Amino acid sequence: MPKLKIDGLEIEVERGTKVIEAAARLGIIIPRFCFHPGLGPVGACRVCAVKFEEGPVKGVQMSCMTDAQDGMVVSTTDEEAADFRKHVIEWLMMNHPHDCPVCDEGGHCLLQDLTVAGGHGIRRYLGKKRTYNDQYLGVFVQHEMNRCIQCWRCRRFYQEFAGYRDLGALQIAHHTYFGRATDGQLESPFSGNIIDICPTGVYTDKPSRFTGRRWDFERGPSLCIHCSLGCHIITSARYREMTRLEARFSESVNGYFICDRGRYGFYYTNHPERPRRARIRTEEVSLDQAIQTAAQKIIQINQKNGPKAIACLGSARSCVENQAMLIRFCRVQGWNEPTYFETPTMAKKVKRAVARLDEQLAVSMREIEKADFILAVGADPVNEAPMLALAMRQAFRNEATIVVIDPRPVFLPFEFEHLPVAPDDLEPCLTALIKGAVHRSAAEKMGEEALRFYDTAPAEYPDAPIKNRMVKITQKLRQSRYPVIICGTSIVRETTPDVAADSALLLRAARGRAGLFYLMSEANTFGAALLSSEEGSVMDVVESIEKGSVKGLMLVESDPFRSFPDYERLKQAVDKLDLFLVMDYLPSFAARLAHLFFPTQTLFEMETSFVNQEGRVQFATSAYRGGIPISQISAGGHPLRVFRRDIPGGESQPAWQILAKLANIISLPGREMFSLSKNELWSWIAKEYPIFANVPIADELPDDVRVHLAQGREKLFPSGGQIRSGGLSRENSTLELVMGDWTFGTEELSTYSKYLQQVEKEPCLFMSPKDASMLGLKDRERITLPLDKGRLEMELRIVDTMAPGVIVMPKHRQLAWQKIEKWPVKVAMGQIRK
């Protein structure tokens, strides 16, 4: 490994490391505009010039373009190099407008910093500056091309790193223009990153435009909870309002970037209709009063109908603290354990995934980038967890083969093999690939169970065109050195997470190394599955209410009206309740119906932790103290100068603290009293769930810790002998309805964001050309889709990248799809009409 000396300090780095990176490791930050650690070097700006005094290269050279080599002696402070950099900045500033006072980047602008640091103060060039026309780039990004210094970071990110091609470079030399062919919304769901990486103010954050300088904001590290990946973010808040969100570097999760759903989804926390006061029916009361009233009602019901007469629903968007306290609450009261999942199937799938993920198999997103073969089963990354698509693209750029087995019309920003098969055929299709690539002897070595799994799994996929394509894929898989299986949990069957894990085990046995990556539906689905011991579901609770055994229902940050498939049935059940208690921060439908409502705090107002889909416990600090945004009570003017002790609208409390207070009132004498200390709650969690024992909760912002259940105790290969051959049960008279996610418009929290609402696409029904021609339907026709409890009207889209025998529809905010009795839904073919 090359050893070199930079500014008198010696360092040894891996071969291929650039001098600029080697210096950064020593804590020497060489000026840069075009170089970005996530994008690599390009040598466009010339500002990273340093002097090479000894070694194979001599003189002033670009440190971002020079590989570190043995014997190099580098000076970053050399007079000649410093003078060179100063002149580079001067010429980059030649056309740059002096509009810093009205530019949103001012205060955290790299160009501004380096101009000051480099010592360029007086303008010598007196000619006219080059000017451009700006473009409308949509809701998120503000364009101001005159400020451009041609570093190419935006284009390199947008086209090369992310794989979208509607923003690029036009023209030549000092006229080079970065933009689109015409005005319009940027098509990439990762477009916001060009704001973060632009070294000056060409792209600025549009929603937070003119809301403050960097030092005006309360800023802090936090987490994105708009999908299960748990990307790291930085929050900015001002005037009691969450204003802006940026990507925070994370070594193992998101790298340098985040998606637009994460960046612009946070507006639910400022929502003008967000309930901020406790309520008894429609009357606003103090939080303490509401807790007292709730305690009385709960005691009444418990005395009359027993402890099992109150059911609790938690949610997978709640933090670990809320989920754990709800469980603790129910256990102490002797109630049934809370429910976190909509259907028993969903509960089972997630629990199996959590049970099967172990330390050896689990991979992080950064490790996916290193895979040379990715096999995604029942996963639609761009729509379910956008940042995963970006990680897969990096693997693709390193020449990995990527295969997606999914019935939906999956789009990914790179070339991949799509095997569109029906949900029932996902498993046989997967095992056929594995059997083709793994020799029987590998399974034999793993024991009897593995061999049974191997021998009984179908070896061939019956559908000829797909079977033919699989031949080439298995060849690639056979040569792969680091295969990774990605398995979704939304549209797959109950056993699929197990089959995926077993397939990964077989691949590991055959190839020496393999990874497993599950996708889950929400930010803390993994946490919910770890903490809850029962496999109950919302469906069971609704049944109990109908039977009359449950009289009271408590929702903790949960809105079943959004996710429960049968709206009518749920509404009738809720109407029957004696007590309907809701704790939430969203203006949800359930919150409106609540008999008793408690306002809770969002992620941005409390210190919390979430467990992402690879079992990584991650932490967030509070960004600000909450309360009604000043902009919402001042009608745009200057807020009143009224002195008060409390924060207006700041009554919200963490749900777990409300639960603790409630528990302390209703608990019988002699029972455990709950403390309001987070550390005390965590020591309870660590005691009850030993896998959490290593979580360093006392630190201010602890490092992530991975927690995995499977430690050799789990039964491997449980689905041996159960995977039936593919394509057998296909009925020609019905179509299976698959409901999926869309990047914008389906995830609960982000659908409350006014900016994401503007970029949502209108919901539509996808159908394969084969089925459409049988029904005589045409592309873009309005159609009626009959469901168990009514019908839906929407546009039909015919796409040839999806499985026949299946229709696909998003769980879209604009679609009242909750007319389904139970999953899976089969629709008779003749029933779909114009």
Added chain:
Amino acid sequence: MEASKIDRIVRQYGARESAILAILQDIQAEEKYLPRETLEYVSQKMRIPMVHVFRIATFYNALSLKPRGRHKIDVCLGTACHVRGGDKILDKLERDLGISVGETTKDKRFTLESVHCVGCCSLGPVAVIDGDVHGRLSQEKVPGLLKDFK
């Protein structure tokens, strides 16, 4: 430009993305410029994003997004021609034709452009009209130079 004509050009190069420059050159030769609708058609037909087609179309001086005249005058402003008064030739042409550099006369007779070296510095100052080099120019020679072009 009719779709069939564009199709023929695209087909000639096997619709490969790498051939986009040659395709645009052929369209330019045919139309004397690159009409927007034609570029949009090429973008759709070849499944190349519009921004990429535009990138090529705006990168090269030889390609134009604006309609051109029947005859193209390129005045050299490279170092050698500049020293020998290339800018004076350009100035005279601008005054005589009543247009600025980069523009086309109203009667679509001439388009005036400047270039940076055409590779015959010993002849400077030089202007290239429709591919023919006219060397050792002076302001006095300019009117005679233009009269042969209709």
